Amino acid sequence: MRLSRTIEGELNRLFVFELEDRFAVEAVHYRGDTLCVSTQVGCHVRCDFCASGRRGLIRNLTAREILLQYELVRSEVPVKRIAMAGIGEPLANWRNVKEAFDEFKRLGLKVSFYTTGFPLKNLKELIHLPHNGVSVSVHALDKNKRKSLMPYSGDPDLLVSFLREELPLLTKRKKKKLSLAYLLIKGVNDSREELTRLADLARELEVGVTLLYYNNVSHYSRLSPQEYEEAFLFLRSLGVKVTLSTRFRKDRIGGCGTLTVGKPADIDREEVMA
Numbered sequence: 001m002r003l004s005r006t007i008e009g010e011l012n013r014l015f016v017f018e019l020e021d022r023f024a025v026e027a028v029h030y031r032g033d034t035l036c037v038s039t040q041v042g043c044h045v046r047c048d049f050c051a052s053g054r055r056g057l058i059r060n061l062t063a064r065e066i067l068l069q070y071e072l073v074r075s076e077v078p079v080k081r082i083a084m085a086g087i088g089e090p091l092a093n094w095r096n097v098k099e100a101f102d103e104f105k106r107l108g109l110k111v112s113f114y115t116t117g118f119p120l121k122n123l124k125e126l127i128h129l130p131h132n133g134v135s136v137s138v139h140a141l142d143k144n145k146r147k148s149l150m151p152y153s154g155d156p157d158l159l160v161s162f163l164r165e166e167l168p169l170l171t172k173r174k175k176k177k178l179s180l181a182y183l184l185i186k187g188v189n190d191s192r193e194e195l196t197r198l199a200d201l202a203r204e205l206e207v208g209v210t211l212l213y214y215n216n217v218s219h220y221s222r223l224s225p226q227e228y229e230e231a232f233l234f235l236r237s238l239g240v241k242v243t244l245s246t247r248f249r250k251d252r253i254g255g256c257g258t259l260t261v262g263k264p265a266d267i268d269r270e271e272v273m274a
């Protein structure tokens with residue numbers, strides 16, 4: 001595995017790695033100290049709003065390949081935190097992700113996760129680890145809508161039942177590090193009714209909501225900045241602690257959902273963000 005290309009965005013720096021089998025994955029350095037790493041080549045979940053899953057899952061990354069994304073860039077950029085939030089569903093490659101997690105912790109790094117929540121038995125293990133944040137991507141609570149947005153993720157009712165059972169077992173401190181992630185897509189999942197349902201769940205579980213801003217990577221439309229703020233204020237008015245997407249997550253280079261898989265020479269940023 002080697003670092004084949006570095007692309008500078010307005011805020012983020014994107015690293016393209018060529019693997020031994022000539023596939024490529026990407027990692028993003030953002031916020032000055034955080035490296036968002038990939039855990040799989042492609043992704044079986046195939047979210048309709050994400051460029052990373054367009055080709056489905058090609059293969060899992062080994063623990064060493066996850067670690068090397070850090071090892072190969074750490075002399076170029078300062079890294080204090082790792083976000084397992086790049087290409088792939090970390091829980092679907094759990095054995096290797098867990099091994100890489102243990103090593104990152106041994107190196108003194110803070111490690112956080114974004115996951116769609118399945119397999120639930122791996123989520124159960126994850127929430128008890130000494131992590132520095134787990135965001136469970138919900139994006140829709142209605143079964144059919146979630147399936148259209150995240151075709152190969154699990155049943156949201158099972159996810160909610162799991163969270164209802166498991167979260168009360170966590171300490172207050174641990175629970176504070178969990179959040180529900182919700183990607184707002186205009187006219188799809190941004191109705192007041194859906195946001196109220198999300199707020200009810202967050203209040204019941206006593207967790208915050210990370211309200212993600214959609215980067216134009218597929219056929220959906222994003223909210224205007226004003227509509228985004230209104231959604232934020234609406235959730236807050238319902239008593240929910242809400243975190244907004246930072247400007248790093250909105251950058252056309254390395255923002256949420258923009259990472260791609262391919263051969264190193266194929267990866268074309270303009271095409272992804274068209």
Ligand code: SF4
Binds near residue numbers: 043044047050053257
């Ligand atoms: S958003 Fe995450 S889970 Fe969904 S396709 Fe992209 S990488 Fe996979």
